[in-house]
Amino acid sequence: MNIVIRNLFRLSLAAVLLAGASLANADQVVVVHPGNPMTTISAKDLGRIYLGKARSFPDGGRVNPVNQESGSEARNSFYQEYTGMSDARVKSHWSKLMFSGKGNPPTEVAGDAAMKREVASDPSAIGYIDESSVDDSVKPVTVTR
Amino acid sequence: MNLRLSVSALAAAICVAGPAQAAVENINFNGFLTVGATVSDTEVPYFNGNITDDVGFEQDSRVGLQISADINPKIGVTAQLLGRARDQDYDAVFDWGFVSYMASDAVTIRGGKLKFPTYLISDYFEVGYAYPWIRPPQEVYYSNPLTTISGVDLLLRAQVGNADLLVQPYIGTSRGQQTLVPQFAQEVNQAAGDAFGLAAPGEIDFVNFEAENLVGINTSLTWSAVSIRAGALQTDVKAKDIGVIDADEAKFWSVGATLDWQNVVGYTEYFEREIDGLANLGFPNQKGWYATLGYRMGKFLPHITYAKLEDNDNPDDPCGTLGGNPVPCGEPLEQDSITLGMRYELGSGAALKFEAQQMNTENGRGLFTGYEVSPTGNVKTDPDEVMIYSIAVDVVF
Secondary structure (H helix, E strand, O other), X not given: OHHHHHXXXXXXXXXXXXXXXXXXXXXXEEEEOOOOOOOEEEHHHXXXXXXOOOXXXXXXXXXXXXXXXXXXXXXXXXXXXXXXXXXXXXXXXHHHHHHOOOOOOOEEEOHXXXXXXXXXXXXXXXXXXXXXXXXXXXXXXXXXX | OOEEEOOHHHHHHHOOOOOOOOOOOXXXXXXXXXXXXXXXXXXXXXXXXXXXXXXXXXXOOEEEEEEEEEOXXXXXXXXXXXXXXXXXXXXXXXXXXXXXXXXXXXXXXXXXXXXXXXXXXXXHOOOHHHOOOOOOOHHHHOOOOOOEEEEEEEEEEEEEOOEEEEEEEEEEEEEEEEEOOHHHHHHHHHHOOOOOOOOOOOOOOEEEEEXXXXXXXXXXXXXXOEEEEEEXXXXXXEEHHHOEEEEEEEEEEEEEEEEEEOOEEEEEEEEEEEEOHHHHHOOOOEEEEEEEEEEOEOOEEEEEEEEEEEEOOOOOOOOEEEOOEEEOOOOOOOEEEEEEEEEEEOOOOEEEEEEEEEEEEOOOOOOEOOOEEEOOEEEOOOOOOEEEEEEEEEEEO
16 A cells, blocks of 8 residues: 555656656647658757758758747747747847848747748748647647757 | 738839849848947047047947848848938938849858958948947957948858858959048148148048959858857059059958857957058058957846057058159057947847947057147147947847
8 A cells, every 4th residue: 555655656756747847848839831741850950940040951941930929938938948049149140140131030920820821831831839729730840859 | 020021012113123023922121220329538539530529429320221032932132221320311321232042051142232241240230239339349340441342252151060161252342431540641641732632630531442353251160159250351442532543452351259158248359451552541551359258147238348459560661652752651540448338138129238438549549530629720639548438229120
C-alpha cells in the first residue's frame, strides 16, 4: 500500500515536471502549408528564417515567413523562444536590414485565423499559432532542439 | 508597423515605364523619423554649422520614407526619400534607389543609386532607431562625405561554421558636398588672392566634388552575439570649386566589430583615409577610432563612447600647384571626445535618447567650423573642451 502511494506520488511529480517543461514553449505551434512535406524544423533554422538570415527551408525550397502582429504576446514569445531577442532588439535588427535595402521583415497578420488563411494559401509559408487554433487548413511541424 | 498592399493599381503606377501587366507581389511603405535638439557651450559652430550655443533642431532632425516592391520572387525595387532639417527645411531628396536581382540565396546583385558601406552603419546612417547614439561618432563617420554611388554592388552570402559571411564588392561614381576646413581654407584663399572665391568669414563653405572610379569592398562575419567587419574603398576625386581638376586618388580602409551579448552592447571601429594631390587641401589624411560600451537594463541602455580623430602622416607641403603657385597640403583635424548617452525604449519602434559630449580639440579646431562673428570683426577662435548636449526621439514605422 505504502509503495503504491509512493509510486503514485512519483508519477504525479513526473507529470508536473513534464508539464512544466512544455510550458516553456507556451502552447504555440509552428505551422506550414498542408502540401509542405516538412515534418520537423530545428529551432536554429526557425530563428534564422525569422531574422532574415535564411531565405529557404532547410530542404532548399523558398520560405515565406509570416509574423503575428507587432507587439502581440504571441510574437514576442515566439522571438524570445527561437532567437532569444526582445521585441525592441528584433525591431532594431529589421530596421537595419530594411532601411539599408537588404531585406524586408516577414509579412504581418492579426491573429490566428488570419495566420491560418495566409499559410493555407501559400505553399512556401511558415507561421505560428496557438495549439488550440490548429485545424486541417494548416500542417503543424515539430520544432527540434 | 509594416504595411503591405497587394494592390495591382499601385503596382501599375510604379511600373508605368515597365512592360504592362508586371505582376507586383507586394508593396511595402516604411519610414523613419528623428526629431532632435542640440545645444553647445560655444558660439563656434560645430561641423556643418548646425550646433551652436543656441538650441537648434537642424543637426539631427530628419524623416525618411522607403518604398519597396517585389516584381517577382527574384526581382525587387527599393527607394528611399530623405528630408533633413539641415538641407533647406526638409526638402526631400531621392537618397537612393535600386533594382535588385536575387540570383540565389547566396548571390544578389543590385544596381542604381546605392548607399554604400564605408563603415559599419553607413548604409543605415540616417536611421537613428537602429543604433544607440544620437549621432554615430563623428570622429569616424564624418570622414567620408560620400554616402551613395551610382553603380552596382553584389551581396555574396555564405555560412561559415556558425557565422554568416557577407562579401559586398561595389563600383560606381558619386558626387557630394563637404564643409571645407574653414579657417585654413580662408588663410589659403586670402594668401592666393581670393583664388577660390570662398564665402566671407563667419559663413560656412561647402565644396562640391565628384568621385569617379569608386570601387570598394565590404566584408563581415556575424555570429549570434558578435560581428566583425572590414572594408576598403578607393576613388578619384575632383573638386572644381577649390581647383582640384585632375582626379586625385582617395583611399579609405576600416575595421570594426559589434557585440550584443546578454545585456552588454559594444561597437568599435578604426579607419584611415589618404588623399593625394590638391584635394588634400580640403580633405587631409586622417585616421580615427571609437569604442562604445553599453549595458541594457530593461528599457534603458546607458552607454559611453570614446572617440579620437587625428593626423595620418599627412604629407609635407606642397600638395600641388595652382596657376603655377604651390598649394599647401591640408591641415589634419584633431580632436577627441567622450560621450555619455542614454537610450530609452518608448514601446515598439520608438526610442528616446539623451547625450552629453565633451570635446577636446587639438590645434584649436577639431571638427569645429568657421570664425566667430563679433561686433568688432571676425575673430578666429580656438574652441576647446566644448560640451554638446543633445536630445532626440527616433521612430520607425
